[in-house]
Amino acid sequence: xxxxxxxxxxxxxxxxxxLLFLSYGLLFLQWKAEWLNYILFIIxxxxxxxxxxxxxxxxxxxxxxxxxxxxxxxxxxCFSLCLLLKTNHWYICIFAAALTVLSKYVIRYKxxxxxxxSAFGIIATVIITKDAWLSPGQWGxxxxxxxxxxxxxxxxxxxxxxxxxTLAFLITFAGLLFARQVVYLDWSIDVFLxxxxxxxxxxFSFFMISDPKTAPNHPAARIIWAVLIAAVxxxxxxxxxxxxxxIYVLVFAAPLVPLFDRIMxxxxxxxxxxxxxxxxxxxxx
Amino acid sequence: xxKKISAALLLLTFATHDVFAFCGFxxxxxxxxxxNKTSQVILVRDGDRTVITMSNDFKGDVSDFAMVVPxxxxxxxxxxxxxEADLFQRLNDYSKPRLVEYYDQNPxxxxxxxxxxxxxxxxxxxxxxxxSVKQKKEEYKVxxxxxxxxxxxxxxxxxxxxxxxxxxxxxxxxxxxxxGAEEVLEPYIKSNMKFFVVKVNIEEQENLGFEQLRPLQIKxxxxxxxxxxxxGMANADGDQDMIVYAFTRNGRIESTNYRTMQMxxxxxxxxxxxxxxxxxxxxxxxxxxxxxxxSLFLEYAWDVSPSNYVKCDPCVSEPxxxxxxxxxxVWWLGKDAYNDYVNQYETQKQNVxxxxxxxxxxxxxxxxxxxxxxTPNRENYQVRYIITHPATGDLNCEAGKTYLKTLKDxxxxxxxxxxxxxxxxxxxxxVVMNHEEISKEVSxxxxxxxxDSKANSNEAGKGxxxxxxxxxxxxxxxxxxxxxx
Numbered sequence: 001x002x003x004x005x006x007x008x009x010x011x012x013x014x015x016x017x018x019l020l021f022l023s024y025g026l027l028f029l030q031w032k033a034e035w036l037n038y039i040l041f042i043i044x045x046x047x048x049x050x051x052x053x054x055x056x057x058x059x060x061x062x063x064x065x066x067x068x069x070x071x072x073x074x075x076x077x078c079f080s081l082c083l084l085l086k087t088n089h090w091y092i093c094i095f096a097a098a099l100t101v102l103s104k105y106v107i108r109y110k111x112x113x114x115x116x117x118s119a120f121g122i123i124a125t126v127i128i129t130k131d132a133w134l135s136p137g138q139w140g141x142x143x144x145x146x147x148x149x150x151x152x153x154x155x156x157x158x159x160x161x162x163x164x165x166t167l168a169f170l171i172t173f174a175g176l177l178f179a180r181q182v183v184y185l186d187w188s189i190d191v192f193l194x195x196x197x198x199x200x201x202x203x204f205s206f207f208m209i210s211d212p213k214t215a216p217n218h219p220a221a222r223i224i225w226a227v228l229i230a231a232v233x234x235x236x237x238x239x240x241x242x243x244x245x246x247i248y249v250l251v252f253a254a255p256l257v258p259l260f261d262r263i264m265x266x267x268x269x270x271x272x273x274x275x276x277x278x279x280x281x282x283x284x285x
Numbered sequence: 286x287x288k289k290i291s292a293a294l295l296l297l298t299f300a301t302h303d304v305f306a307f308c309g310f311x312x313x314x315x316x317x318x319x320x321n322k323t324s325q326v327i328l329v330r331d332g333d334r335t336v337i338t339m340s341n342d343f344k345g346d347v348s349d350f351a352m353v354v355p356x357x358x359x360x361x362x363x364x365x366x367x368x369e370a371d372l373f374q375r376l377n378d379y380s381k382p383r384l385v386e387y388y389d390q391n392p393x394x395x396x397x398x399x400x401x402x403x404x405x406x407x408x409x410x411x412x413x414x415x416x417s418v419k420q421k422k423e424e425y426k427v428x429x430x431x432x433x434x435x436x437x438x439x440x441x442x443x444x445x446x447x448x449x450x451x452x453x454x455x456x457x458x459x460x461x462x463x464x465g466a467e468e469v470l471e472p473y474i475k476s477n478m479k480f481f482v483v484k485v486n487i488e489e490q491e492n493l494g495f496e497q498l499r500p501l502q503i504k505x506x507x508x509x510x511x512x513x514x515x516x517g518m519a520n521a522d523g524d525q526d527m528i529v530y531a532f533t534r535n536g537r538i539e540s541t542n543y544r545t546m547q548m549x550x551x552x553x554x555x556x557x558x559x560x561x562x563x564x565x566x567x568x569x570x571x572x573x574x575x576x577x578x579x580s581l582f583l584e585y586a587w588d589v590s591p592s593n594y595v596k597c598d599p600c601v602s603e604p605x606x607x608x609x610x611x612x613x614x615v616w617w618l619g620k621d622a623y624n625d626y627v628n629q630y631e632t633q634k635q636n637v638x639x640x641x642x643x644x645x646x647x648x649x650x651x652x653x654x655x656x657x658x659x660t661p662n663r664e665n666y667q668v669r670y671i672i673t674h675p676a677t678g679d680l681n682c683e684a685g686k687t688y689l690k691t692l693k694d695x696x697x698x699x700x701x702x703x704x705x706x707x708x709x710x711x712x713x714x715x716v717v718m719n720h721e722e723i724s725k726e727v728s729x730x731x732x733x734x735x736x737d738s739k740a741n742s743n744e745a746g747k748g749x750x751x752x753x754x755x756x757x758x759x760x761x762x763x764x765x766x767x768x769x770x
Contacts, residue, residue, distance in 0.1 A: 020754055027750050030546060030577065088664055130535075133660040140544040140579045185472040190652035194542065241508040243541045243658050 011072040014207065018079035021203070025083070031138065034086075037093045041081040044097035049074035052105040073117075073213075074101055080118035080208070084247075085125065087132035096125040096132065109258045115251060116214045123251045134244045139199020164219065165226045166210045172230035173201070173246070180238050204246045216257050218264035225260060229253055323526040324517075325373050327502075329614040330510055330659060331534045336614030338502040340373045347485040347498060351460050355478040355516060357507035359430045359442050367436030367499045372612050376530045378602035380585035380641040382548070382668035384562045385599060389692070391676040392684040427451050430479060436499060437490035443480040447471070451480070460484075469515050502614055511656040514646055524647045528584075531640040532615050536662040537586045538640045542653050544580040545642070548573060548668045549706060555699045555729050556672045561715060565670075568707040570643065578650045585641035586666040591618065592635065597667070610637055638663060675727070693727045700733050 025031040053070045054061045077100050085096055100121025104113040107120075125132045174196045181187045181195065195201075209215070209226060216222050232253070233245040242248070327338035339354070427445035434440070445451035448470035460482070473480075485498065517525065531538045539545035548570070558565045573582065589596050589605055596604035610618055615637055644655065675692055679685070704710055711733025725731060 023750055027747055029544065032547065086660070086662070088662060131661045133658075133662065135539060135545075135660075136541045136658075137539060137544050141542075142579060181472075185475045186468075187472045188468070188652065194652045198542070241510070241656075243656075 009069070009072065011069075011076055014076050015072065015079060018076065018083060018207070022079070022082055025138065029138070029140065034082075036090060037087065038082045040090055040093035041078045041085075041097045042075065044094045045074045045078035045081075045101050046071055048098055048101040052101065056105070073104075077101065077118040077121070081121060083203070084118070084134055085122050085132055086135055087125075087129075089131060092125060092129050092132050095129065096121050099124045110261075112258070112261075113214065114257065115254045116208060116211050119208055119247050119251050120254070123248055134247070136198070136200045136244045139203070141194050141197040141199070163210070165215055165222050166205045168223045168226035169209050169230045169246075170201075170205045172227045173205075173234055176231065176234040177238075180234075200244070201246065204250075208247065209250055214254060214257060216260035216264065217266035218260065219266070221260040221264040221266075225253070225257070228256075323528060325377070325528045326512065326530070327372070327376065327613050328512070328529055328531040328538070328657075329533075329616070330531065330538070330657075331617060333506045333508050334504065334616070335507065335510065336502060336504040336616070338368060338372070338500050338614060340370070340500045347490060348487055350483075350485045350498065352483040352501075353455075353460075353516065354481040354483075354503075355473040355513050356442075356481045356503065356505060357478055357509050358505045359444070359479050360481065360503055360505060362431075362433045362435065364504045365433060365435045365440060366502050367438065368502050368612050370497055370499050372609060373500065373530075375603065375609060376605060376613075376641075377528065379597065379600075379604055380530070380587075380639070380667075381601065382566050382584060382670070383599065383601045384558070385669055385671050386559070387671060387673045389673060389676040389688075391678045391680065392688040393680055393682040394678065427454050434486055434489060435501075437485055437493055437495060438501060439484045439486045441482045443482060445470075445474050445480070448474055455482075466516065469518075473513070473516070504614065504616075510658065511654050513654045514644075514651060515654055518646070518648045518651075524645050527644045527646070529640075529642040529644065530613075531642070531657075532589075532610065532613060533638050533640070533659045534617060534634075534636050536638050536660050537583070537664075538642070538657045538659050539583075539662075540581050540642075540655050541658050542656045543651070544577065545583055546573070546577055546580045547583045547666060548643075550666070550668045551671065552702050552706065553671045553673065553695070553699050554703050554706070555696065555733075556674060557714065557729055558670070558703070559672055562670075565703075565707065566668075568709055570645070572706065572708040574645050581655070582643045583640070583666060584643050584668050585639070586662075586664065587639050588636070588663055588665065589639045590636045599669075605639070689724060689727055693732070696727055696729060697732050700729060 026033050049070050050061060050063065050066075053066070078097060081093075081096055081100060087093060087096070100117045103115050103120045103124075104117050107114050122132075122134065126134065177195050178192055181192045182189060209229065216225050229246065229249050233249045236242045236245040236249070325340040327336075327340075329336040329338075339352075427443060427447075427450040430442040430444055432439070432441050443451065443454070445454075448467050451470055451474065452467045481503065483501065490498075512527075512529070514525075514527070554565070570582070574580070587596060587604075589610070591607050591610070605613070607618065618635055618637070673695070676688060680689060700711060703714075707713075711729065
């Protein structure tokens with residue numbers, strides 16, 4: 001578009017890391033490979049994204065000249081489905097991918113989609129079909145994955161400038177867990193470590209709640225929002241014995257985001273914002 | 286919000302004091318029992334209700350027996366009962382890993398039976414050695430919420446405000462508390478758990494005339510769906526085994542805080558394992574477990590609804606029938622099997638899904654109590670290994686020679702699989718062939734030596750993965766560095 005070199009889109013990194021996690025699970029954690037599911041998630045997601053974008057721009061988009069490159073976002077959402085959602089039925093895969101992508105076009109408020117697409121797709125599919133599930137224990141809590149997820153996730157998160165949410169969420173959630181398990185209940189420290197080093201929690205913190213498109217725009221609002229999600233998720237898991245609570249809470253709290261945006265006004269996030277910022281930096285120098 | 290299955294509760298069998306030290310699995314020369322210390326639990330769960338049955342094959346002087354189980358509520362007398370011990374045996378026999386035998390047909394005599402699906406005709410089926418259960422006793426306490434005598438057991442339900450008091454109460458009441466138990470009691474007390482304390486009532490036991498202690502079954506409502514393994518580790522240094530037989534309405538159970546792995550299944554293994562199947566499986570389990578610590582292992586999963594006719598394939602023993610399910614505590618079944626059969630078209634309410642999990646745990650790698658969830662996964666699964674007997678008779682025809690060649694390749698693969706599964710090579714096995722080898726060349730002895738030191742075939746994939754991960758990391762770092770400039 002301009003002569004200034006564009007920094008690589010952070011979504012490339014995100015996709016790469018998601019693929020790494022998937023390979024890690026298949027190779028090291030010996031997950032059963034659900035190839036049909038993976039293919040259905042991805043194909044359905046991409047096709048619907050293409051239709052959706054074509055519809056919004058009122059013309060048929062050429063698949064190889066896809067403006068704003070919506071396929072990247074669709075692919076990331078579909079990789080999330082591959083990593084998280086389990087089902088034994090092909091039609092549920094299609095259903096889940098459809099909910100995931102369509103939620104972006106259908107459930108919108110002031111030009112911004114409300115739900116994190118994959119979180120919405122996953123939770124809606126689990127609740128509606130009752131034939132799909134999440135496996136929060138699938139990552140285990142081995143130290144290797146712990147560090148890998150942290151480091152890789154850190155890079156992705158910092159590239160899109162939203163590490164604030166990740167840290168606010170993690171610190172709050174871990175802090176509450178520590179207070180409950182170690183300080184109050186008197187469990188030994190390894191009980192707490194097992195809780196916080198679980199891959200599912202870290203993946204959620206670095207790749208899902210950090211999604212810049214569905215978080216509040218204002219920096220302070222983002223922190224409050226992350227702390228809120230962490231607190232509610234902690235309460236439900238510690239006192240109501242529910243599983244995978246962060247992702248449920250993220251989905252159910254999503255409608256609060258427009259509220260935050262209304263009260264605390266700030267600039268909306270765009271994926272090509274970095275390009276804009278990079279450009280302005282060069283000029284200002 | 287979706288009501289997740291989490292429910293729960295607990296059990297914990299406490300026992301033992303002279304827990305055996307873990308001696309490691311080894312390939313035994315004799316038909317050894319290779320399980321160390323195994324407890325068995327039946328978990329029945331739907332909604333917020335849980336029924337737990339704890340097997341008891343305590344072998345010492347029954348007056349020494351005692352058990353402490355943290356439970357989430359004060360149980361009523363009607364929530365506690367004693368069930369027959371053979372239930373565990375039946376469930377174990379039904380769901381344990383199995384060995385299937387096939388027979389090759391002689392390719393030189395195949396004119397009339399060619400179309401009978403290649404060369405395989407299935408025969409039967411050997412069992413892994415039975416699970417043996419050891420339990421023992423000891424306990425603690427403060428406020429006596431209730432006392433009951435149920436069957437041959439005296440039961441006290443306690444609540445406590447602090448572990449020290451509980452500890453003293455138990456000691457004063459002649460329960461021997463293992464060292465290290467006190468620190469684990471505190472978290473249970475603070476989580477508002479009660480303690481279900483059991484001793485044997487010698488008089489009742491004599492009156493009833495049962496020689497063996499029978500399993501105890503308790504039920505309660507609570508969202509907690511977990512097994513408190515920590516208390517049982519208080520006095521044990523080594524690894525302990527637990528088999529969980531779970532009955533749920535919708536599908537398999539799995540752990541939410543540990544990985545739930547499947548044991549490798551449907552693998553072709555060498556014929557000589559025939560005489561060693563017990564130790565083969567014990568070694569396989571130990572080997573898989575040592576590579577995937579922090580995991581539980583799925584050993585069986587099947588739809589055992591009264592309306593489902595195929596409850597196993599192949600069946601090693603009688604599948605659990607309607608009565609067994611009732612005894613195990615599956616309360617949502619109708620009054621009788623006929624009723625359920627008639628009703629199955631109207632409702633799936635009588636569905637029952639069975640999951641068998643094998644847990645080997647120790648203090649080091651299993652810090653938390655095991656929390657479960659029920660999933661809608663109704664896929665059947667069994668641990669099954671296959672041996673194939675070679676053809677017999679004269680193989681001096683063209684096809685016979687080809688057959689010997691394929692046999693050689695196949696046996697080589699079987700040996701590799703054996704090493705991959707168990708981590709043990711040919712020399713580690715006590716090979717007893719109870720028939721003549723057809724030819725030296727195809728004997729396992731000849732092939733076995735070659736594969737002993739073979740690396741795990743998965744290694745190459747892992748190497749490629751690590752290399753590409755490292756490369757990606759470097760590229761990201763370089764990219765990030767450049768951007769900063």
